[in-house]
Amino acid sequence: MTAQSGVLVRTQGVTCAAGFRAAGIAAGIKANGKPDLALVLNEGPDHAAAGVFTTNKVKAAPVLWSQQVLSSGALRAVVLNSGGANACTGAPGFQDTHRTAEHLADVLSDWGSETGAGEIAVCSTGLIGDRLPMDALLAGVTEIVHELAGGISGGTDAAYAIMTTDTVPKQAALHHPDGWNVGGMAKGAGMLAPSLATMLCVVTTDVVATSEQLDRALRHATSRSFDRLDVDGATSTNDTVLLLASGASGVAATQEDLDAAVLAVCDDLADQLMADAEGVTKRVTVTVRGARSEDDAVVAARVIARDSLVKTALFGSDPNWGRVLAAVGTAPVDMEPDRISVSFQGRPVCVDGMGAPGAREVDLSATDIAVDVHLGVGDAAAAIRTTDLSHGYVEENSAYSS
Amino acid sequence: MTAQSGVLVRTQGVTCAAGFRAAGIAAGIKANGKPDLALVLNEGPDHAAAGVFTTNKVKAAPVLWSQQVLSSGALRAVVLNSGGANACTGAPGFQDTHRTAEHLADVLSDWGSETGAGEIAVCSTGLIGDRLPMDALLAGVTEIVHELAGGISGGTDAAYAIMTTDTVPKQAALHHPDGWNVGGMAKGAGMLAPSLATMLCVVTTDVVATSEQLDRALRHATSRSFDRLDVDGATSTNDTVLLLASGASGVAATQEDLDAAVLAVCDDLADQLMADAEGVTKRVTVTVRGARSEDDAVVAARVIARDSLVKTALFGSDPNWGRVLAAVGTAPVDMEPDRISVSFQGRPVCVDGMGAPGAREVDLSATDIAVDVHLGVGDAAAAIRTTDLSHGYVEENSAYSS
Incomplete structure (x- = not known):
C-alpha cells in the first residue's frame, strides 16, 4: 500500500524516535487494576506537532482541549488514559481535562522540564458519560513522570496502558535509511469507523519538520489508513491521532519521504486494529x-x-x-x-x-x-x-x- | 400515528376490498414444499393502480418489469413468488419475468378474463442471483387461477405464499364507515431498510380513484411507514409496494380520507414487519x-x-x-x-x-x-x-x- 523506504517493525513504538520518552502505569482509573495511564514526552530540541480529531459533533472534553492546544502547532507532552472517555460530561468534564494538563505541566516543570498546560494534549478512552476519578488520575500523573523511559520499554508500557477492549498493544516503528525514525502506538477495537477509525494514536518522529509539514503528512496518512478502516460504522467521540516531531535526528526529510513514512506506520497500525477488532473472526x-x-x-x-x-x-x-x-x-x-x-x-x-x-x-x-x-x-x-x-x-x- | 376513520383488523388482507380475489399455492419453487406462489386479481370495474419500488441501483428483473407496466397506471393482476428473487439474473432473468406475465395473461384470458401481459405486475423474493425454476413456476401459474377466492381465505393464502424468513403472514384491513375498504399484505424480515423497507406489499381498495390519486396516497403512506422502518440498513433489490383499486364499492373518497386509510394499513403492516424481523428480541x-x-x-x-x-x-x-x-x-x-x-x-x-x-x-x-x-x-x-x-x-x- 505504501512505497516508503526503510524497515518497519512492530516491536517498538513511540520511543523508537530519538528525543522521546514514554511510560504506562496502573493509576487506578480502571476498576480491574490494569494499566490505564500513559505519557509521551517530547524532549526536543523541536516541539512541532499536528493532530487530527473525530468528526463526530459530540466531542469528548479531551478532544475539545487538544484541538485548542494544537492550534499553536506545538506539543511537549501527551497524557492518555483508558478506563473512561470523559465524553458527555459537560463543563465539569472539560475542567477535569484542563486540571489534568495543568497538573502535568506543574509536575514536569518541578521535574526540570519547563512546560505549560497549553503544550500538553490529553486523550481519553473508555465508557462514555462518566466523570473520571480525578484523585486517582492526578496522583497517577505525579507518579508517571518518574517512570518515563526511552528504548523499547517506555513505548511498550504506554501502548499497554491505552488499551480498552484491545487484546494486544499496537505499535509500529520505521527506521529510515537517511537516519531518522517514525514510531507509533494505537488503540481501538470497537467504534471503528470512518473519519478516523475511532481510536487513539500517537505517532512520533525525530525528523526536523515544521508543524505544517507534519500536518500535511498526518492528513495524507490518516485519510489513506485509519479512514479506510471500518469495523462497525460507528465514529467515536474521542478519536485522536497526534504526530509529534523532536528534530533530534538533526535530519530534514523531504515532504514526500515524510508522507510515506508516516503513512507506512499508520497503515501498519490500522492493520493491527483490524486484526484485533471486537469479535473479529475474519x-x-x-x-x-x-x-x-x-x-x-x-x-x-x-x-x-x-x-x-x-x-x-x-x-x-x-x-x-x-x-x-x-x-x-x-x-x-x-x-x-x-x-x-x-x-x-x-x-x-x-x-x-x-x-x-x-x-x-x-x-x-x-x-x-x-x-x-x-x-x-x-x-x-x-x-x-x-x-x-x-x-x-x-x-x-x-x-x-x- | 394516523387519524384514519374506520376499524383496522389483522384477520383480513387484500381480499377485504370488493372486486378482488386472491390465492396462494405451493408450486415447487421452494425446495421445502411450502407455499411459494401468490396471485391477486382485480375484477374491476376499475383497474387503476400505483407502485413504489426500491431505490437500489441493482434492481431485480420483476422490479424492472413492474415499473414499466405501471407506467400505464393500470393493473389487472399481481403475481408474486417467494423462493427466489430473480435478481442479478441479467437478460435471461428478465425474460423469465416477461414469460410469467405472458403466461398468466394467456391463462386468465382462456379463463374468461381478457388480460394482456402489460396489465400484470410481477414480484419475486428470496435468494439473489439464481434463476427461477420456470417449469414449476409456469405450471403453478396455470394452477393458481383455479384457486382464486375472495373473503378471508384467498387473501390469507396469498399472504402465506409470499413469506421467506417471515414466521407469520402479515395482513391488515380497514373498513371505512363510508362503505369502502383498504386491505393489504406484506412480507419482509431481513434487508429491511429505508426507501421502502425491503419487502413486497400489495394493497387493494374498492374505492373509486384515479391512478394519480392512488399514486399520491401510496407515496404519502410509504414515506411515513415502510420508509421509517430500518432493521439492518440494507435495501433490497426487490422492494415493491403496489396499490390497486377496483372501484367496486362505487364510492369515491376524498384524497385526505384515502391518504389516511392507505397510511393506516401500511403503518400497521410496517409494525408487523418490525415485530417479525429476523432475530428480533426487542x-x-x-x-x-x-x-x-x-x-x-x-x-x-x-x-x-x-x-x-x-x-x-x-x-x-x-x-x-x-x-x-x-x-x-x-x-x-x-x-x-x-x-x-x-x-x-x-x-x-x-x-x-x-x-x-x-x-x-x-x-x-x-x-x-x-x-x-x-x-x-x-x-x-x-x-x-x-x-x-x-x-x-x-x-x-x-x-x-x-
Whole structure:
C-alpha cells in the first residue's frame, strides 16, 4: 500500500524516535487494576506537532482541549488514559481535562522540564458519560513522570496502558535509511469507523519538520489508513491521532519521504486494529475498482464493508455474492448494474451483474478474505479494511457498560 | 400515528376490498414444499393502480418489469413468488419475468378474463442471483387461477405464499364507515431498510380513484411507514409496494380520507414487519424531537436506529446512553451537543449532553423499547422503527444461502 523506504517493525513504538520518552502505569482509573495511564514526552530540541480529531459533533472534553492546544502547532507532552472517555460530561468534564494538563505541566516543570498546560494534549478512552476519578488520575500523573523511559520499554508500557477492549498493544516503528525514525502506538477495537477509525494514536518522529509539514503528512496518512478502516460504522467521540516531531535526528526529510513514512506506520497500525477488532473472526479487505473516482471507490467499498448482511454472510463463510450486489447498489456513486463484477478470494462469483459458474462453491473458510468489486464505469480504485459480524461482536457489545 | 376513520383488523388482507380475489399455492419453487406462489386479481370495474419500488441501483428483473407496466397506471393482476428473487439474473432473468406475465395473461384470458401481459405486475423474493425454476413456476401459474377466492381465505393464502424468513403472514384491513375498504399484505424480515423497507406489499381498495390519486396516497403512506422502518440498513433489490383499486364499492373518497386509510394499513403492516424481523428480541422506536425539520429528525433517528453499538446494547438491555450520543453526533443534521437530551422508556438518561442521575439503572428488560432524543435546535420530530442486533440475527444471516 505504501512505497516508503526503510524497515518497519512492530516491536517498538513511540520511543523508537530519538528525543522521546514514554511510560504506562496502573493509576487506578480502571476498576480491574490494569494499566490505564500513559505519557509521551517530547524532549526536543523541536516541539512541532499536528493532530487530527473525530468528526463526530459530540466531542469528548479531551478532544475539545487538544484541538485548542494544537492550534499553536506545538506539543511537549501527551497524557492518555483508558478506563473512561470523559465524553458527555459537560463543563465539569472539560475542567477535569484542563486540571489534568495543568497538573502535568506543574509536575514536569518541578521535574526540570519547563512546560505549560497549553503544550500538553490529553486523550481519553473508555465508557462514555462518566466523570473520571480525578484523585486517582492526578496522583497517577505525579507518579508517571518518574517512570518515563526511552528504548523499547517506555513505548511498550504506554501502548499497554491505552488499551480498552484491545487484546494486544499496537505499535509500529520505521527506521529510515537517511537516519531518522517514525514510531507509533494505537488503540481501538470497537467504534471503528470512518473519519478516523475511532481510536487513539500517537505517532512520533525525530525528523526536523515544521508543524505544517507534519500536518500535511498526518492528513495524507490518516485519510489513506485509519479512514479506510471500518469495523462497525460507528465514529467515536474521542478519536485522536497526534504526530509529534523532536528534530533530534538533526535530519530534514523531504515532504514526500515524510508522507510515506508516516503513512507506512499508520497503515501498519490500522492493520493491527483490524486484526484485533471486537469479535473479529475474519479480516476482510473490500476493494472497489472500475469507479469514476477514488472517492467513489472509497464510498462504494465502505457501503459494502458496513453492510450487516454481507458481514454476517462472511462470518458464516457463505459466498452469498448477491448481498454484495444489493449493498453496492445502494452506494451514491456511478455504476453500471449490468457490468458489475464481483470476486471472492480472486475467484469470479458475479460477472456483468450475473452469477458466475461455481459461485456458490467458493471456499471462504480462510481468516483473510478478499472481496473485489468492479463497477464497470472507470479506472479508479480503493480498498476498505473491515471485519465480519460475529456472535463475538454481539456478545462483547451487548454487555460493555454492565 | 394516523387519524384514519374506520376499524383496522389483522384477520383480513387484500381480499377485504370488493372486486378482488386472491390465492396462494405451493408450486415447487421452494425446495421445502411450502407455499411459494401468490396471485391477486382485480375484477374491476376499475383497474387503476400505483407502485413504489426500491431505490437500489441493482434492481431485480420483476422490479424492472413492474415499473414499466405501471407506467400505464393500470393493473389487472399481481403475481408474486417467494423462493427466489430473480435478481442479478441479467437478460435471461428478465425474460423469465416477461414469460410469467405472458403466461398468466394467456391463462386468465382462456379463463374468461381478457388480460394482456402489460396489465400484470410481477414480484419475486428470496435468494439473489439464481434463476427461477420456470417449469414449476409456469405450471403453478396455470394452477393458481383455479384457486382464486375472495373473503378471508384467498387473501390469507396469498399472504402465506409470499413469506421467506417471515414466521407469520402479515395482513391488515380497514373498513371505512363510508362503505369502502383498504386491505393489504406484506412480507419482509431481513434487508429491511429505508426507501421502502425491503419487502413486497400489495394493497387493494374498492374505492373509486384515479391512478394519480392512488399514486399520491401510496407515496404519502410509504414515506411515513415502510420508509421509517430500518432493521439492518440494507435495501433490497426487490422492494415493491403496489396499490390497486377496483372501484367496486362505487364510492369515491376524498384524497385526505384515502391518504389516511392507505397510511393506516401500511403503518400497521410496517409494525408487523418490525415485530417479525429476523432475530428480533426487542421492538425499538427511536423518536427524535427538537430537530430543525422533519427530514432532519428522520435522518437523525435513522442514524441511531442503524448503529450496531446502540443495537447490541439494547439486545443486552444495557442503558448505554453514551452510544446514542456518539451515534447521533455523526448525523449530518443541525444539533446542539450541549443541549441534547435522551430518555429510555420515558426516563431521562442524558440531559443537556450530560448523564442524568440513575441513568445506568434504567430497566430495559422489556420487549418494547422507546428511545427518545431531543436535539435542542427546533420543533420537528419523527420516529423510526427498528430492532436490536441479536445473536439470532447473526445466526439467521450467516447461513441463509447454505
